[in-house]
Every structure is written in C-alpha cells, then in structure tokens.
Amino acid sequence: MAEALIFHYREQRTLLCRANPVIKFLAVLILCLALIRASLGGVLLIMLSLVIGAGVQKLPITHYKRELRFFTLLMAMILLTEYLAHQDLLLSATAALRFFCIILCGMLIADATAPDDLARALGNLLDRIPFVHGAVVASTIELTLSILPLIFDASLEVVTARKARLERRKNPYRAITSLSSSIFSLLLDKAQELSLALEARNFDPSRKRPGLPYSASDFMLLTFTTLIAAGSLVL
C-alpha cells in the first residue's frame, strides 16, 4: 500500500504521458525560468495553461488533498510575508501564484511520468557526459524506487507488531533506537533477498536500458511551452 501513496503516475493516452521525461523536465525548467521574470499577467497566463493541462490530464485533485492543504498553507504564508514586506497586494499575489504554478507543474509531472522512465531518460542523458556512467545512475535510481515501498511496508510491519504487543516507551530516544534497529534488521533481510533475486535474473547495473524514444509529442510540448514562456515575458 505504500506504493499507492508514494507513486502518483497514471498511465494515460495524453500528450504529457507520451512525451519523453527529459523533454518534460526541460519544459518545467523553461516555465520556472519564465516565472521568475514574469509579471502578474504572465504568471496568470502560465497558470491558465497549467490548469488547462491539468484538465486534459484529468488530474485527480482529491488524491492530493493532504498535500494541497500543506501547500495552500505555504501559499498563504508567502502571500502574507510578501504583503508585509512590500505593502503591495499585486506583488504578493504574483508571488503566491508563482508558487502555485510551480506546485502544479510538479503535480503534472508526477502524474504523467513513470519514475523508472525518468530514471532511464536521465541515465541516457548522463551517459553522454565523459566519465559518468549514466546507466549505473539510472539503475541505482530504479532500484531505490523499487525499494522505497519495501522500506515503508517494513516500518509499518514493525510498528504494528509492537503496538499489538502493547509496547509503550516513555523515553523517545530508546523508542527510536529500538524501532530503528528492528526496521534496519528487517530491511537488511529483505535487501539480501532482493539482491539474490536480481542476481538470479542476471541483473547488471552497467547495462544500458532503453528509454522512451523521442517523438512528435516532444516537439509539440517543447514548442507550446516555449510559446507560453515567451508570451508570459511579453505580458
């Protein structure tokens, strides 16, 4: 169940899902750079395009309820502190909306990009840099992603088992130390099993794995993003 909480990717037949992760990453970078210099009109233009993107992607806002509460609070804090600093409502609103756009970018990327596809795309990119083993970096990221749910599930197992045995420790230091050693011990066992399973399937971290190919979707996404960014700087 930890998997459902950590990874938000949903496979869909949309432009955003089909695009190469590196291009999506580039698009986010372009928009973020434009957001730095854009006025309120520009920020609103970027926000509108992101909201339309979220609509096309059918972003499940209700799944992000807990996170959105936290981000809304942060947005309110930004609005307040900017207003207190500059006494300018428009400036404060721009700063808050800027933050909102960055969060929405992140949500769209998480929803439209499989983490392992992103790892492979980055690996293939890094491979072009001399002395950098991009394939190893990509394998490390992919393995970490597959281990993360194991870590959360193992932690939950240990905590639940202790609760069931009515464990109550008043000393937080002792509680954390005791819990950590159990979780670590369990994780080592699971890691060893995973390592054997990987070896049994002839895993080689330095082997280059195919990533998503570049396509017309990437060109369209990049063009669209660049036009929006340029438009936001003009407004």
Place this chain on the structure above:
Amino acid sequence: MTPNQPELLSVTALNFSLSKEKHILKDVSFSVPQGSFTLLCGPNGSGKSVLLRCLKGLEQMQEGTIVLDGKDVSKDRKKRMQTIGLVFQDADTQMVGQTVEKDIRFGMENLGLDLEEQNLRLEQVLQLLDLASQRSQRPRTLSGGEKRRLAIAGVLVMDPKLLVLDEPFANLDYRSVVSVLSTLLKLQKEGHTIILVSHEVDKTLSHADQVLVLEAGRIVSSGSPREVLPTLSLHGIYLPEGAAVEDLTWLKR
C-alpha cells in the same frame, strides 16, 4: 511426462558447508528427466532452499558435479545462471518493475534481447500466465496468486531450460494455490522441466513424476509418489491420514 525421457539435470555428490562444523548439504545426488515435475520436499531447515541456490549458482558448492543437458556446468556459474530459472519464495522482494509489463521485461533486458524478441516473449508469457489484463497494473497491487504468477513470468521469459520454484504456495489462499498449481501443470504440458520445493506435499504429490525427500542435508528417500508415500511421515512431512497418492492434490477439491 512420457517414460524414459533423457536426463536434463544430473547432480552428483553435491556438498555445501557454511563452515568446517556446519554442513548444510551432504553428498546430494539425484537426476531430473526432461519435461518432468520433480517435487523436492523435506522439513524446515533440511537444506532445500540452499540446494536450489547451489544449483542456480547463487551459492558456491564445495564439492559435486552438476550436469545440465549433457554438459558439465559445475564450474560454469554463468551458464547455470542463464539456463536455470529460480523463483524465490517471497514474491514481493522479486518485483522490480513499476508495472507488470516492465517487471517481466526486466529479465529480458538483462539478457540483452532486442525489442522485437522481448515483445514476442512478453505477449506469449502474458497469455500463458493469464496476466494480460494486468499488464499496466502496479505489481504490488496484485493478489497473492497473481504476484506468484508474475514472479514465474519474470523468470519464464528468460527461457530457462529448468524452472525451479521455492515454496510457491507459501502464504497463499486456496484459490491462489489452485491458480499457481494449474499454471505449473500447464507449463509442464508445454514441455518445461520443473523442480518444485515444498513441504506441503498434500497440495502437489499426485502431480509429481518423482519425489526427492531431503532431511538434514541428505536425500533420504527418492522415487515415484507411490514408492515414497509410506516413508514421508517418517521424515517430518505431514500427510492426511489414510490418504492415497490420488488424494494429494488441491486441484480436485
């Protein structure tokens, strides 16, 4: 399995120790005919899992000979790794891909197969193991039986000559056991050679072509299910009272 099939695997005097005092496997010898279903059973701690790992090449045996398909592969660990498929007991720790399809592709990518070959094998295995409708699903959201079938699929696409499964029915409910057992019998009908490790012989004994009983690191009994049946309870293996070989399956229920 038709009688008098050639031997696919022959193991002679396999010894494995953790230290001078701790001998795990002692002079283990057996053979496995092509296309057969071999049940390797024994009480907990008898060395079953270690034997599988030695066969696969994950553990280094101290002595012994392993002949696979007529070739001595005792010292050729790489060959054993490529030709013997091992499915571990815990399906969760074998899942690497973010989706069922990606998890199955993982092994083929490790073998360096081209995309066309990967796609062909993927479709065949998805149909064979009834996972086609779950191809885009996250592996950890599958049921117990589906996870076990996925683990088998991930190994099967690598086209092993010998498929070895370590306690494939552990922690599965009745329906999942039936699903996995039916899948294994289907694979055997397709010509795969299977070694199945399980101490729960009441689920599978009637389907086995031969049974090997391992206790304290030694093969203490071997033969057809009928030959071995009277001795099983003497070696710590549970059997329903008065059960005949034909009764010892979960597919009949």
